[in-house]
Amino acid sequence: MIEPQVIESFIGLAPFIPAFFGFATPVLYLAARNKLIVFSFLLSGLTLSTMISILVAIGTYATENPLVFKAGGWPAPIGIVYIVDRFSAVLGLVSSFTLLLIGLYSVSYIVDDAYPWYAILLLGNAAGILGVIYTGDLFNLFVMLEVTGVSSYALVMYYRHRADSIVSGLKYAFIGSLGTTLYLLAMGLLYSYYGTLNTIDFSYKLQYITSPAHAYAFGAIMILALWAFSIKSGVFPNHFWLPDAHPAAPTPISALLSGLVVKTGLVGLYKVLYISTWSISGGVYGSIRELTALAAIIMGALSAVFGALLMFIQRDVKRLIAYSTVMNLGYLFMGIGCLTRSGLEATLYYTIVHSLAKATLFMSAGVFIKAAGTRDLDKLAGLGSRYPVAGIALAVSTLTLAGAPPLPGFLAKLLLYEALFEKSPVIAITMIIASAIGLLSYMRLFYTILLGVPVVSWKQLDFKCAKIVLLLLSIVIIVVGIVFLFNPDFLSKIIGAASTQSTINIEKYAEYVKGTLRLP
Amino acid sequence: MLEAFTYILIIAVLGLNALVSIYGIVYGRSLVKKLISLTILSDTVLVAVIFAGFYYAYPIVPPVYQDLAGAGREFLVKHASDPLPQALVLTGIVIGLAVNALIAFGIIQAYRLAKTTDARKVVEVLSGVEVTE
Numbered sequence: 085m086i087e088p089q090v091i092e093s094f095i096g097l098a099p100f101i102p103a104f105f106g107f108a109t110p111v112l113y114l115a116a117r118n119k120l121i122v123f124s125f126l127l128s129g130l131t132l133s134t135m136i137s138i139l140v141a142i143g144t145y146a147t148e149n150p151l152v153f154k155a156g157g158w159p160a161p162i163g164i165v166y167i168v169d170r171f172s173a174v175l176g177l178v179s180s181f182t183l184l185l186i187g188l189y190s191v192s193y194i195v196d197d198a199y200p201w202y203a204i205l206l207l208g209n210a211a212g213i214l215g216v217i218y219t220g221d222l223f224n225l226f227v228m229l230e231v232t233g234v235s236s237y238a239l240v241m242y243y244r245h246r247a248d249s250i251v252s253g254l255k256y257a258f259i260g261s262l263g264t265t266l267y268l269l270a271m272g273l274l275y276s277y278y279g280t281l282n283t284i285d286f287s288y289k290l291q292y293i294t295s296p297a298h299a300y301a302f303g304a305i306m307i308l309a310l311w312a313f314s315i316k317s318g319v320f321p322n323h324f325w326l327p328d329a330h331p332a333a334p335t336p337i338s339a340l341l342s343g344l345v346v347k348t349g350l351v352g353l354y355k356v357l358y359i360s361t362w363s364i365s366g367g368v369y370g371s372i373r374e375l376t377a378l379a380a381i382i383m384g385a386l387s388a389v390f391g392a393l394l395m396f397i398q399r400d401v402k403r404l405i406a407y408s409t410v411m412n413l414g415y416l417f418m419g420i421g422c423l424t425r426s427g428l429e430a431t432l433y434y435t436i437v438h439s440l441a442k443a444t445l446f447m448s449a450g451v452f453i454k455a456a457g458t459r460d461l462d463k464l465a466g467l468g469s470r471y472p473v474a475g476i477a478l479a480v481s482t483l484t485l486a487g488a489p490p491l492p493g494f495l496a497k498l499l500l501y502e503a504l505f506e507k508s509p510v511i512a513i514t515m516i517i518a519s520a521i522g523l524l525s526y527m528r529l530f531y532t533i534l535l536g537v538p539v540v541s542w543k544q545l546d547f548k549c550a551k552i553v554l555l556l557l558s559i560v561i562i563v564v565g566i567v568f569l570f571n572p573d574f575l576s577k578i579i580g581a582a583s584t585q586s587t588i589n590i591e592k593y594a595e596y597v598k599g600t601l602r603l604p
Numbered sequence: 605m606l607e608a609f610t611y612i613l614i615i616a617v618l619g620l621n622a623l624v625s626i627y628g629i630v631y632g633r634s635l636v637k638k639l640i641s642l643t644i645l646s647d648t649v650l651v652a653v654i655f656a657g658f659y660y661a662y663p664i665v666p667p668v669y670q671d672l673a674g675a676g677r678e679f680l681v682k683h684a685s686d687p688l689p690q691a692l693v694l695t696g697i698v699i700g701l702a703v704n705a706l707i708a709f710g711i712i713q714a715y716r717l718a719k720t721t722d723a724r725k726v727v728e729v730l731s732g733v734e735v736t737e
Contacts (some may be wrong), residue, residue, distance in 0.1 A: 162688070223692060230699045234706060241710055247717040251726055254710045258638055261703045262629055262645070268696055269649045275689060276656030 088151060091143030095153035095166045098136045098176065099215035099228070105129030106207030113200040123191045126203040130184040130210060137173070137180040137214070144173040145581070148589075149596040152220070160601035161280045167220030167359075167597055170582035171432055175351065176217045178436050179344050182443050183210045185553045186343075189447050190336045192549040193454070202242060202334075208235040209340065216348045220597075222360070223271050223281040225352055226264060229316060233260045236345050240333045252325075252332035259325045263315030270308035277301040283360040284597045291363050299368040306376040309356050314380075317349030319417050320387035323410045327394075330409065331402035331459070335450030338402060342409040343443035347435060350416050353380065354431075354586075357423065362590040377421040384417030385511060388518035395525045401449050401461045404525060405442070408485060411522055412438050415515060419500050422507050429583035430499035433568070433575075437484060437492040440564070444557040445481035448474040451550060452533060455542040461529070465536030471545075475534055477554035480561050486526040487519065492565035495575075614655060621648040635711045635721045639704065646700045650693045657689030 105125065113122055143151055151173075153166040168176070187206060194202055212232030219225050237260065241253035275281055277298055278289045290302075311322070318326035326346070330338050357377060364370045391411030398404040416438070419431035451474035452467045453459055468475030484493035497519060504512040568575045585593060597603075621644060628641025667684040669677070711721060718726045 223695075227695060227699065230703070234699075234702050237703075237706055237710075241713070244713055245717075247714065247726070250710055250714045250717060254635065254707065254714060257703065257707050257710065258629055258642060261642060261700075261707075262626070265642075265646050265649050268646075268692075269652060271692065272649065272653035272656045272689065275653075275692070 088143050088147045088149075091139055092151045092153050094136050094139055095151060095168055095218055096155055098133055098140065098180075098218060099211045101133050101136065102129050102207040102210035102214070105132075106204045106211065109200055109204045109207065119199050122200055122203050123187075126207060127184070127187050127191075129207055130180070130187045133210060133214060134177075134180040134184050137176045140168055140218075141173040141177045144168060144170045145578075148585075148592075150585070150593055152597055152600045153218075154601070160282050160603055161285050164224045165220045165282060165601060166218045167283065168218050169359075169585055169593065171354065171428070171586050172217045172351070174432060174578070174582055175347070175435060176214055178439050179213050179217060179347070180210070182343055182439055183213070183340070185557060186336045186340050186443060186447075189339075189450075189550050189553040190334075192547045193334065193336050193450060198242065198244075202239070205235045205239050205242075206337075206340075209239065209345070213344055213348065217351055220283050220355075220359075221281055222274065222283060222286070222355070225355060226267050226271055229267065229312075229348055229352065230261075230264050232345055232348055233257075233264060233316075236260075236341060239337045240329050240341070242334055242337065243332075246332075249332040252328040256325045256329035259315060259322070263312040263322075266308045267312035270305045270312070273301050273308075274305050282601075282603075283355055284594050284601070285603050286360045287363045287594060288598065288603065290361065290369060294367070294369070299372070302369055303372050306356070306372055310353070310376055310379060313349035313352045313356075314383055314417075315349070316352070317346050317413045317417070318410055319349075319383050319413050320390050320410070321383070323387060323391070326410055327403050327406045330406040331400065335402075335446055335453065338405075338450075339443040339446035342406065342446055343439045346409060346413055347416075347439065350413070350420060350431075350435065353417070353420055354428075357420065358428065358586050358590070362587075362594065374423075377423050379421075380417045381421035381507070381511060384414040384419075384421060385514045385518075387411065387414030387417065388515060389414075389521075392518040392521035392525070396521060396528075398525075399461055400459045401453065401464060401529070402446070402459055404461065404529065405445055405449060408445075408522065408525070409442060411518060412442070412485070414518070415500060418504060418511060418515060422503050424503065424506065425583050425587040426499070426503040426506060428587055429579055430496070430503040432582055433492075433579045434496040434500055437496045437561075437564070440557060440561050441481045441484040441493065444477050444554065444561065445485065447550065447557070448477035448481065448554055449533075451545065451547060451554070452478075454547075455545055456540050457543075458540065461532055463540045465532050466534075466538035467542060468534035470538070470542060473551045473554050477558045478533055479530065480558045482526045482530045484561055484565070486523045490562075490565055490569065492561060492568060495565070495569050618648050618652050618655075621645075633722055633724060635714065635723055635726070638723070639707050639711060642707070643700070643704060646696070650696050650700075653689050653693050653696070657686035 112125055150167050150169040155164040212228050215228030237253050237257040240256055241250050243249045280286050315322040330341050361373050364373050388411050391407050395407035416431055419427050451471055452464050456464055484491040487493040487497040501512055504515055625641040625645035629638055632638040661683050665683045667687040715721050
């Protein structure tokens, strides 16, 4: 067994390795000028970061305490610290695994000349996502959000000869950088009023720094952070960029954006609402925290209902899936706003399931779109039987997102329903209504593509890598569903333990980090 | 008195700047003007962060710790600005440069494709485009 201290020193490499491979790609491209070499370099970078995230996940489950990495060995409130608890380790593992499969899918999907740019931006995005998930410093979170953001804007504009992707990318870039600028303002306020940017240090300072001026500052920080994260996650009322930006990108990038990049806002909210402010009990701070969580729940509920309704009227298959992302992020915001152990448990499991299923759904739809040369759902009818692997993947992912019992979506929705019902029955019923409306759209997608009568001619595709990826992802989804549904012990050992560590045992967690970092 | 007036003036100017630039980003018609509004907003926020670390006490010394014996430490703490907000601003400027360059490229490309930088007309031009992928 490897010592946790050894694993801690690997944490910093998780965001660093994709960034290093990204910067090395242009040199390799200039030397080789070969698509296969560039993509194998991309895949080796993503494989390395996946291996590190597996190691980190093993490390967090081997000890009771979170893993702490000090960048450059600097002490905590001044230096940047990476704090990996079980919640972030599981999310990091799922994210890097999905990124690896998206990279593999891209080998068969990206056929034009701009592939080195694609590889650089994908690796940059991987570095940003892993950084957001692992960081324990709220300013470093801003930097990593921007790294993720800049590469996402550029990836949405990847088809630079196509006007729709340029304009959607610009819309995304304007609204995204507005959000991160507001978050920077929140960080300025945080530092000037509390003198720290570290999550755990902030939580201890909240216990004894109290004054009316600080209450206003805390309120402003929470509002600005929630607004910025809701923009990043595409939650109502900041969802309007998402249905334009996600379909305009190449299909693997749509899978990346819908599956992983929108989760960065959710992870940021977790770090602000759970890790940074756990120490608050009552008082003005307590009511501000409760109100922020309530605002997240209300925004999430509205997002779920609007997403479900707008999803139903779409004809473009990629826009339909993008609206499904708006709906699902609404559920996740409702779950994270509960501020309870069950809420966090449901959020974590739902996030894993949604990341895998949404990536699979986008990538299987991408095969049909490439084959038929159109994104109109009615024209894609009946193609499922022509491409059996993609058809199976589409069936598995739509049924998962709709919540059919043996698949993981069922358990995720059940956990979320229970958590929301504890909070308030009204929210739980809103979730059920949105879910029922969403089911109609998923079934429409399922029946049209798999059981419809073909109306257009299709071309034969040589999508070897894509087939492997889709088959692998379908198997992973089915295995995850069966293992967690029929083995409750497994659920409580992995997902339950992670949420217990971040909610019930949070004091022990914070004391450990405080001791390790020798905070005042 | 004068100090309080200056503080309020700076905060008021920053607030006004932020409001105008957010209006420009949301309701501006020209994409170029939207980009200019975005740079104004990010500069406003950066000035606000610098202002957060500013500490007025004459004589002002640079925030460089020289006296290791300890006699100069108290003087430094009383008379130097906090360097950390400046480090944050430096990071913010570098990131802002990347985002602004990317958006500027996007606007040029949009102009090449649609022959206009008016956000609404660009959308109109594009609405008839058949999407195949």
